[in-house]
Amino acid sequence: MTAGPCAVETEEQCLAIAQQLKPTGVRLFRGGAYKPRTSPYSFQGLGLPPGLKNSRPSPQNTTAFGIVNEAIDNESLDLVEEWADVIQIGARNMQNFSLLKRAGRAKKPVLLKRGMSATLDEFLMAAEVRDERRATTT
Numbered sequence: 001m002t003a004g005p006c007a008v009e010t011e012e013q014c015l016a017i018a019q020q021l022k023p024t025g026v027r028l029f030r031g032g033a034y035k036p037r038t039s040p041y042s043f044q045g046l047g048l049p050p051g052l053k054n055s056r057p058s059p060q061n062t063t064a065f066g067i068v069n070e071a072i073d074n075e076s077l078d079l080v081e082e083w084a085d086v087i088q089i090g091a092r093n094m095q096n097f098s099l100l101k102r103a104g105r106a107k108k109p110v111l112l113k114r115g116m117s118a119t120l121d122e123f124l125m126a127a128e129v130r131d132e133r134r135a136t137t138t
Contacts, residue, residue: 002028002068002111007035018065028086029065034072068111074102081106091115095122100129 003021008014008031018029066085071077072093080087088111093099095115103110114123 001026002030004030004068005032007032021065027066028068030068030088033069033080034076035070071099071103074099077102077106081108084108086111089113091118094118094126097129100126104129 001024003024003026005013005017014029014031021029067083068086068088069080069084070088070090071080072090073096077087077099086109087103087106089096089099089103091113092115094112095118112123112127118126
């Protein structure tokens with residue numbers, strides 16, 4: 001099970017939520033450091049630092065979780081790969097093939113969210129995007 005705040009705002013916020021989640025059996029903490037929004041005036045996330053750093057509750061306390069965080073472009077993916085345990089590709093980027101290819105080269109699992117109007121076939125095709133440089137035939 002994965003849970004956490006939609007948007008990371010402070011380390012204290014993440015720690016308080018993590019302490020509430022720990023007894024529930026949640027194993028992955030999802031905290032959005034990058035928040036793609038429709039309006040340019042809406043909160044876009046804290047980025048790094050402190051957003052990605054704040055999304056990881058202190059490892060020395062008993063609320064340690066695996067961390068899930070969203071990458072919104074190739075640049076943020078490099079940072080998310082460094083700081084998170086699972087890379088999330090959000091619904092808005094489900095068909096961003098450059099980002100999907102880069103995520104496929106990562107050494108971490110990828111959580112792909114389905115776009116609201118995406119068909120099941122489109123979702124499966126997004127999950128199958130591969131970088132031809134790494135493709136092999138058997």
